[in-house]
Structure formats: structure tokens, C-alpha cells
Amino acid sequence: MSKEISLQQTIGKGYADFWRFRGRYRVVKGGRGSKKSVTAAIYLIYNMMRFPLANTLVVRKTFNTHKDSTWAQLKWATHRLGVSHLWTFKKSPLEAVYKPTGQKILFRGLDDPMGITSITVDTGFLCWAWFEEAYQILNEDDFDKVDMSIRGELPQGYFKQLTLTFNPWNEKHWLKGRFFDVSSPNILALTTNYQCNEFLGDDDRALFEWMELNKPKRYRVEGKGEWGIAEGAVYENWREEDFDWRAIAKLPGYQAVFGLDFGYTNDPSALVCSLINKEARKLYIFDEHYERGMKNNDIAAMIKRKGYAKERIIADSSEPKSIDELYDFGIYRIEAAEKGPDSVRAGIDFLQQFEIIVHKFNCPNVSVELASYVWKQDKTGRFLREPIGEFNHALDGLRYSVERIRKGPTFSW
Template sequence: MNNAIRMYLPDVVGKGYRDFWNFRGRYRVVKGSRASKKSKTTALFFIYMLMKYPQANLLVVRKVFRTLKDSCYAELSWAAKRLGVDHLWDFKSSPLEAIYLPTGQKIYFRGLDDPLKVTSITVDVGCLCWMWIEEAYEITKEADFDMLDESIRGEVPGNLFKQITLTFNPWNEKHWIKKRFFDVIDPEIFARTTDYRCNEWLDESDRKVFERMKESNPRRYQVAGLGNWGIVDGLVFENWKEESFDIKAIKKNVDIKSAFGLDFGYTNDPSALFCGMVDQVSKVIYVFDELYKKGLSNEQLYTEIDSKGYRKEKITADSAEKKSIDRLYTLGLSRIKAARKGPDSIRNGIDTIQDYKIIIHPICVNFITEISNYTWDKDKFDNKLNKPIDDFNHLMDAMRYAMEDFGKGETFSFD
């Protein structure tokens, strides 16, 4: 090849993932801290390997399809550019897929919210031999993983191998992934933990974020910094379950009222919109949608809410951001209002929500992550305090704001 690209792969990929790169068993599982480059390394691996093996195809899966474009699709597109081969790839948005132009091999993107599309893939060239499940902790039911596992089946050419790669942040030690992959010894399983210290491309300011976390929030540092399993002890809300439901059918119930809450964020924290329906008679909260994104200006936040069709809904927002509330009102959220403040507002809000059963639609993956990790705080002697941790609380706060009008008495308020 006269136009061959020559490069020293470790210079492009970096260090810390040699064993991950070379493993050829069935299951390759990596939990890691933020900035541990697990997703970027995985994306680089698949672009490189697909070009190396002309009969291979890749299926990329997340629990909810709509989350793929801004995550795995973007990472794989970045990887093609990083390797200097983006001119050989066609990344299409409709349908969401990537095609290796010299051979016609494909990267398919699917969500578990449409399981039929996951199990019915027919490849045009070669065979479907590899799968990447990103944010695998979102898959709360082991049976759903079993379905995915069974979709990588059949004979492959002798120089190929079948493999499923799972990457995720280890929020919850009780997740089925720990028992299945990390608590066993099996030659078909590669299970490792990585952290930010293996990422040589972080600058000093990036590293200081983790050093500050180590001092100010050692509990969070163990998970978000070092990639250790999150120890979930003393959940604030245990009155919930994940269950699919017909949103339109629920809305027809005469006792149902809508409830929308907004918590503001930007650089480090996401803007979080809680979208629920409340049955005060049966004492049930139905969580049917969410918005959870960082880096949104007020204008972008308005556009996101409008695109979801919630512009005309009554939204109760964090009263600490009055300037943002005023701006969103001007842009078109005519029913947005500030949450009321008052003493013990967080505890009162939690007390109200604990009187309800919470049913969460499976598409609300960030809500499920937060509520399954939102615990009571502890003092330095490991005694529980009468306040929740300042973490996993963006949608939890938004839910409290949304439930303001369903509280106990006219003086009920939020902080």
C-alpha cells in the first residue's frame, strides 16, 4: 500500500491497557474511574481491529438507544480521527452506523429499549463477532445481558474470535456484574479496574480535580477516583422499582397530575430535568422521562426541554438560580417557577416522597443510577447522619422540587 499509514500504536493508544488489548477470551470487563480512558481505549481498539480483520463486525449497545450518539458513536468517530483513518470510514446518523469503506464492514448501534432490533441483526459482510456494552451498569437485569450474550453466536473464520466488552463506572457493589465477572476466576473472563492515574494525557489541572476530591470527599474518591466498587449502605429511597409502563395509558387516569422539576448544572454537574406523573390517591410516582446533560447554556437547556415537548409544562426549578429561571421564562418556559425555600426543606421533601411508591421507566437510566446510589451521609465515626450525601442528587433534587405541590401543608418548602 503506497498510502499506508505507519505509526507506533502505544504512542496513539497510551499505556495501562496492554492486557486488555491482547485478551482474546469471551468476556472483557473493565470498570474504572472517570478519566481512566477506558471508553477511548475501547473505541481505538475496535477501529483498529475492524480494519485488521476484514470479516469482523461490531455491535455497540447501551440500555437506551438515544444515549449512543453522544457517547459511543462520538468516541468511535474520534478514534478513527486519532488513528488517522477517518477518510476510510463513513459515520452515518440515519441510520446510526459506521461503515468501513474498503470492505463494507459495519459498526451497528442498538439500544435495549428495542430488543427486537438487537436480536435480529443480519450483517452484509462477514460475521457479527464483537459487542461493546458501554455504561454496562445501566443494565440492571442480568437476563437482559444473557439475551445480548446469546446474540453473539455461530461459527467465525479461524483467524477471528467472539468477544463481548463491558465498560462502566462501578457505582454499586450489589450489581450483578460484580458477582458474575469480578468474584470468579475463569480463563474466559478478563476483569480489571482502571483509574485516572493511567491516563498520561491528563494535565495538572485535571489531576488536581481528583486530588481535591481525595481530600474533600474521600468516599467519592474511592469510586470516581480509584474505580473501586461503590458501597451502597443506607439508601434514602427504597420504595422504588424499575418497570416498563404505557405512558399514554397512565395519563388517562383522572387522578394523575404531571410533575416536572429542574436542577441546574453546567461544567461539573449536569442540568437535570425530572419528568413524572403523580397519583395522589394510590400514592404512586411514575418517572417517565429525564434530561441529564452537562455544559448546557440556558438557551441550550431551553432547546432541549422544548424538543422533548415540555415547554408548556409547569416546571419547578432550583430557586438558587433565579437568573437562569428568569432567562428560561423569557425564552418560552412560561410556567417555570422557583421552588420555595424553608427550614429542613430537604428532609421534608424526602419524607413526602417516601410516602409514595416510585415506578421508574427503564429509559430513565440516570434516574435509576442516582436513586440506587443516593444514601444517607455519615460522620467521621461512620455514624449515619440525618441528611443525604451531596452526590447522586441532581435528579433526586429535581424530583423534590417537582413534588413541592404534593407536600404536606401550605408551608412545605424546598432548599
């Protein structure tokens, strides 16, 4: 039994191109209330019922965020379309099954690499993928791995497509260069905002109008859907420059500081190299290394290759074994950071006093993190005195590096 829906009544305006596009990449950034996620959910439910051999993979950075977001949105979409009796939404394993055909919507997180690379379906073909909150995916390689898993020949009339939805984020993110700064028949890149959502109430629109008048910076991002961070950036006094760090190192009052944050599978190991002048309150970040999957011998080799083996390097104290191994590999001046219950806040407070200048060409990942590191918010949107646990690998290394400067001179006998 077929069921007809009115796109205008169910979705509303602003998404006709999104609905009709058949190219490989369909990318939507939007402000609050722009309908991007609910439209993606309705599209997938509707089209899986139209294409009885199609299956869908839904991806977020971390798996445990699906249940209260994409899984719930897709379940809501079946009710919106009046077809909830035809679908089963399971919690273990987390999936959605179209009863008449056995087609599935699978949910995965990039925090489980094996789960991403070993995707199989029982019925039909894996045709589509939906990346929700795609700005959280910092490493383009993670996206590429999933992209490559949507492959193979499909029956006539079927098509492969990856949909990415996200709130606008800083313009240094790889999403902008990959999808918004190019022109390709295989890419539909859209920016949407609350003005295309006719289902909002007058009180909702009044909030955006108040924001436009009273908080224009926030309105530009959350209202209009433009690139940038609306509010709550941890570090605001920073910029990029092309500078000669060797010349700065010769100026009076500057000293070199080095910090190392360990990572491996999901997070990068991050080395940050800076010149700091405590009296002038200036900090020049002149070099970085930012790479996942590095063993300790690889880290040691990188430090030697860069010429920093004889420098004092302050490293993440939560991995004493790694620090010991780096010493055994010839990094003799490596030391553990002196972490404490308030060390993150104290380190941030100290760095906020400085004008931070980042080398424009040598330190792209430091710039991305500085542009993306924000304070957590509670359910009411109030900012907390605690930073988010993302976009912080290089910045943690930066905090470690200035620890001795912040605490003053220490002596050993």
C-alpha cells in the same frame, strides 16, 4: 496499504492486557479519566481493519444516547489513528462503515428489543459487541439476549468478544458477581483509574489530589475506580438486616403499607411491602416483587399468592385502567396515588426522615435501587433537587405506599 501504530504512543500505558485478550468477556470499570472508553473505541476501529470479516454491535441502555457518546468516540478514534478517510459515519441509520470492505459498526439500544434480536450484517460476521455504561443495564437477562446473538462458527483466526465499560457503581450490581467475583479464562475483569492516563495535564492530576484530601469518599470511586456511589445518593440512612417482620408487626406503633409501580416491556412492575412507625421514624421493608412483562392478571395472581389481596395497596395513578383491572381481578383495596407537581420531592423528603431497614434476603432489588438512586447533576457537576429517572421502580412504589401516612388520616363516607 498497511499502517503501523505504536500502542504506547496512541493508547499509553495500563491497557496491554485489555488489548491482547481474546477471551469472550472483557470487562473494565474505571474512575474518571481512566481512558477505558476511548481505548475501547480505538481498539474496535483498529481491529476491524485488521479483520476484514468482523462486524461490531455497540449497545447502550437507550438508543438516543449513542450519538453523543459511542458514535462520537468511534469517529474520534478514526482521526486518532489517521484513518478517518477510510470510514463513513452515518446518522440515519446510525452506523459506521469501513469503506474498503463494507464492514459495519451497528448501534442499538436495549429500549428497542426488536432491534437487538434482529441483528444482521451484509458482509462477514458479527464478532464483537461493546456495552458502554454497562452499569445502566439493571436486568442481566437484557445482557444475556445480546450475548446469545454473538454466536456461530467463525473463520480461523477470528474470535467472539463482548467488551463492557462502565464507571464504578454499587457492589450489588450483577456485573460484580458475574465478572469480578469469579475466575475464568474467558473473563478479563480490570479496574483502571486516572493514574494510568499519562495524557492528563498537571491541572487534571491536581484536581484528583485535591479530591483525595477533601472528598475521600468521592475519590475512592471517581479517582480509584472502586465500587460505590461517590456522592449524591438520595437515601443514605438505610441498611440491610435479617429480621423477623412478623414480630415487628406486633410491636406498638407499626402498620403495614404496600405500594405498586407498574411496568411492562422495559421497566419492571414493582410491589414493595413495609412496616412503618411514624413516631419512631423507622421503616422496615420486608417483601418485594420485581418483574418485567407482567400483565395485570399476573400482578393480581402474584398479590393473592403472597397473601396481600386484602391489604390496602397504593398504586401508580398514571395507569387508572390497570388499577380498574386489578380491582376486577379481586384486588379490592387497591387505590391510586395522589400525584401532584411536587409529589416526588415531598415523598422523598418524608422518607429521608426515616431509618430504613431492608430485609437482607427478601428484597435484593430494593437494596440495589437504594444503593443506586442519586440526584441529577448539571454540566458543572452541581447536584440538582431532582432524582435521576433510573433505579426508581421499587422506590416509586415505596413512595406511594407511605402517601397516606405522610398526608395524615383521610376519611371517606
